[in-house]
Structure formats: structure tokens, C-alpha cells
Amino acid sequence: xxxxxxxxxxxxxxxxxxxxxxxxxxxxxxxxxxxxxxxxxxxxxxxxxxxxxxxxxxxxxxxxxxxxxxxxxxxxxxxxxxxxxxxxxxxxxxxxxxxxxxxxxxxxxxxxxxxxxxxxxxxxxxxxxxxxxxxxxxxxxxxxxxxxxxxxxxxxxxxxxxxxxxxxxxxxxxxxxxxxxxxxxxxxxxxxxxxxxxxxxxxxxxxxxxxxxxxxxxx
Amino acid sequence: xxxxxxxxxxxxxxxxxxxxxxxxxxxxxxxxxxxxxxxxxxxxxxxxxxxxxxxxxxxxxxxxxxxxxxxxxxxxxxxxxxxxxxxxxxxxxxxxxxxxxxxxxxxxxxxxxxxxxxxxxxxxxxxxxxxxxxxxxxxxxxxxxxxxxxxxxxxxxxxxxxxxxxxxxxxxxxxxxxxxxxxxxxxxxxxxxxxxxxxxxxxxxxxxxxxxxxxxxx
Numbered sequence: 001x002x003x004x005x006x007x008x009x010x011x012x013x014x015x016x017x018x019x020x021x022x023x024x025x026x027x028x029x030x031x032x033x034x035x036x037x038x039x040x041x042x043x044x045x046x047x048x049x050x051x052x053x054x055x056x057x058x059x060x061x062x063x064x065x066x067x068x069x070x071x072x073x074x075x076x077x078x079x080x081x082x083x084x085x086x087x088x089x090x091x092x093x094x095x096x097x098x099x100x101x102x103x104x105x106x107x108x109x110x111x112x113x114x115x116x117x118x119x120x121x122x123x124x125x126x127x128x129x130x131x132x133x134x135x136x137x138x139x140x141x142x143x144x145x146x147x148x149x150x151x152x153x154x155x156x157x158x159x160x161x162x163x164x165x166x167x168x169x170x171x172x173x174x175x176x177x178x179x180x181x182x183x184x185x186x187x188x189x190x191x192x193x194x195x196x197x198x199x200x201x202x203x204x205x206x207x208x209x210x211x212x213x214x215x216x217x218x219x
Numbered sequence: 220x221x222x223x224x225x226x227x228x229x230x231x232x233x234x235x236x237x238x239x240x241x242x243x244x245x246x247x248x249x250x251x252x253x254x255x256x257x258x259x260x261x262x263x264x265x266x267x268x269x270x271x272x273x274x275x276x277x278x279x280x281x282x283x284x285x286x287x288x289x290x291x292x293x294x295x296x297x298x299x300x301x302x303x304x305x306x307x308x309x310x311x312x313x314x315x316x317x318x319x320x321x322x323x324x325x326x327x328x329x330x331x332x333x334x335x336x337x338x339x340x341x342x343x344x345x346x347x348x349x350x351x352x353x354x355x356x357x358x359x360x361x362x363x364x365x366x367x368x369x370x371x372x373x374x375x376x377x378x379x380x381x382x383x384x385x386x387x388x389x390x391x392x393x394x395x396x397x398x399x400x401x402x403x404x405x406x407x408x409x410x411x412x413x414x415x416x417x418x419x420x421x422x423x424x425x426x427x428x429x430x431x432x433x434x435x436x437x
Binding site: 196 | 288291391398
């Protein structure tokens with residue numbers, strides 16, 4: 001039992017890296033989602049094109065390829081990234097592209113009367129978006145954002161292949177050192193599932209918090 | 220670092236070999252996913268909670284954990300339990316199980332979307348269970364599922380590079396071995412990216428057509 005405690009510690013160190021990666025990647029993804037999602041609804045055609053190109057490119061190529069491209073090809077153009085930076089960049093941009101469509105869908109689903117109300121209150125576009133549209137749209141986005149965050153957590157296992165010592169990488173280390181396969185892989189499967197449960201629990205809590213007092217008002 | 224077309228032409232045959240395996244793994248994995256998904260959906264509809272609850276938990280567990288780790292699990296743990304699989308077979312099983320949990324949700328939504336009146340009408344017409352499913356429910360439930368199922372087909376196609384981690388010689392693995400051997404990363408990795416982008420953009424057009432043709436699940 002004593003030796004497993006040491007190996008478990010190794011895997012928990014990896015879990016910290018995985019959680020850090022998930023949080024930083026989600027933060028980048030959130031920023032990109034709003035930039036690209038609102039960009040696609042812009043009045044200016046070039047902004048729409050740019051946002052569409054970003055979304056189609058990152059949804060169209062595999063996360064795995066993007067990560068390898070960021071880690072192996074970008075240095076050849078003079079941008080050298082640490083594995084952590086490459087991982088956060090690839091995960092954030094990839095999941096951000098998926099979440100951008102969520103932002104667009106939620107903003108578009110807000111009824112026309114809300115926009116008319118903004119005009120009636122003499123809000124400019126930014127004020128209307130900030131004070132009327134987004135607070136309603138954000139609640140609609142939340143459940144899907146939670147799923148996106150779990151997708152990001154799952155995709156983060158890929159960074160172990162560019163030698164970042166996340167949970168999956170540490171499990172491989174334990175496998176190499178002990179020859180045991182069931183212990184490391186079963187442990188990390190359970191840990192990944194636990195983190196995914198925490199994410200969906202937190203999102204549900206946040207959703208309850210934001211919709212408090214809105215029963216019967218939201219359709 | 221310059222882009223070298225001569226090198227591109229030199230490595231293209233190897234990459235095409237890899238692309239064949241990628242496509243094979245996608246097709247086989249998807250067939251398995253379609254079957255597994257149906258099985259999960261049927262078991263989860265069971266009235267017996269002792270059967271449907273554990274199945275639901277297993278499906279949630281598979282969906283909440285990374286495909287890469289599941290592939291490692293199938294490829295490294297099963298041989299210790301006496302079941303040795305070739306890399307490609309392990310990869311196809313991993314893809315099929317993982318995406319089976321997604322297609323199960325599509326089936327479930329599709330079946331739930333058939334109005335209750337249809338079930339009652341089938342009963343009123345004195346149809347038995349088999350007739351109800353094949354002549355009333357499925358003909359209405361299947362068409363709206365098609366775009367969603369196609370969507371997961373594309374998503375799975377983009378996840379096949381993960382199989383390179385369990386030594387399947389698919390496109391990404393061929394590209395990496397070329398890159399490591401020649402110490403040139405820019406062409407092979409970019410070509411793989413371009414390959415996926417082109418196929419995805421074509422399939423987006425195909426998906427739009429399917430959505431127009433068969434309507435979508437709301």
C-alpha cells in the first residue's frame with residue numbers, strides 16, 4: 001500500500017496540471033467565444049468574415065493537429081511556446097470556436113421586442129447588448145458552456161503527447177515504472193469523471209443563482 | 220524555414236497510406252458506435268430501474284472521460300486481463316464505445332420527439348410492439364436523427380488522430396514519423412491539418428444539405 005501512495009501523489013500532481021490547463025483554457029475559450037460569436041453578428045462584413053473564418057478553421061481541423069501545429073510548427077516561424085502555453089492556446093482557441101456558435105445562437109434567440117425596448121430606451125448598441133441582451137442570453141448559454149468545459153477537460157488529455165506532465169502523462173509514467181496498467185488508468189478515469197462532475201455541478205449552481213426570481217418570466 | 224514542394228511530393232504517398240487507415244478506422248468505428256448507441260438507448264428506456272440506471276451511469280462515465288485515456292485503457296489494461304487486441308481493433312472499439320454514448324442520446328431524443336398520440340394511435344389500431352416500432356415510430360423518428368448522426372460522424376473523424384497514441388499507423392502517425400525522421404515538421408503537420416480542414420468543409424456543405432432535406436431536432 002505504501003508504494004501506491006507515492007504513485008497516487010504523482011497522479012495527483014498531474015491532476016493539478018490538468019485542472020490548471022482546464023481553467024486557463026476555459027478562460028481563453030470564453031473570451032474567444034464572445035469575440036467570435038458577437039463578431040459573426042457584427043454590422044461590418046469584414047468582421048463577420050474574420051469571425052466565420054476563425055470558427056470554421058478551428059472547428060474544421062482536429063484539436064490534436066492544432067496542438068502539434070502550435071508546438072512543432074510555430075517555433076519555426078519564431079514563436080516558441082512552452083508545452084503549457086501551446087496547450088492553453090490550442091485548447092482555448094478550439095473550444096472557443098465551438099462556444100462562439102453557442103454565443104451567436106443564444107443572442108439570436110432573444111426576442112425582437114427586447115431589441116425594440118433597447119431602442120425605446122434610447123440605448124446605443126453597446127448599452128443594449130451590455131444591459132439587456134447579454135444578461136438574458138448568458139443564462140441560455142450556460143448549460144452548453146458547461147458541456148464545452150467538459151469537452152475541454154477531455155481534450156486536455158491530448159497535451160500529454162507534447163510532454164506536458166498532466167494526469168494522462170503521469171499515468172503513463174506510473175505504468176512505465178510499475179508495469180501495472182489497471183491502477184494508473186482506472187485512477188485517472190475516475191479522477192477525470194470526478195472533475196467533469198464538479199464542472200457540471202458548478203454550472204448548475206451558477207445557473208440557479210443567475211435565474212433566481214425569474215421563474216415564470218423566462219419562456 | 221521554407222515550404223518545400225519537392226518534399227511534399229516525396230511524402231505524399233506515405234500520407235495517403237495513413238489517410239486510408241484514418242478513413243477505415245472512422246467508418247468501422249462509426250458502424251460500431253451506431254450499434255452501441257442503439258443498444259444503450261434501448262437499455263436506458265427499460266422500465267426496470269435496476270437495468271436502466273446502471274446503464275445510464277456507465278454511459279455518463281464514458282462520456283465524461285477522455286477518449287485518449289479510454290484508448291490507453293483498452294490497449295494496455297485488457298492484455299493484462301488476457302485479451303490482446305491489435306492497435307487498430309483497440310482503436311475502433313474505443314471510438315465505437317465513446318461515440319456510442321453520444322449516438323445513444325440522438326436516438327433517445329429522436330424517439331422521444333415522436334408525439335404521444337402516435338403511440339396511442341398504434342395501440343388503437345391494434346398493432347403489436349414490432350409493428351408499432353417498424354411502421355409507426357421509427358419511420359418518423361429516424362429522418363430527424365440523420366443530421367445529428369452525421370454530425371457525430373464528422374466529430375469522430377476529427378478525433379481519429381488520437382489513435383496514433385496507441386501506435387495505429389493512421390495519417391497523424393505517418394506525419395509524425397516523417398517529421399521525426401526528416402526533422403521537418405512544417406509540411407507534414409500542415410498537410411494533415413489541410414486534409415482535415417478540406418474534408419470538414421466539404422462535410423459541412425453535406426450536413427447543411429442533410430439538414431434541409433431531413434429537418435433538424437430542436
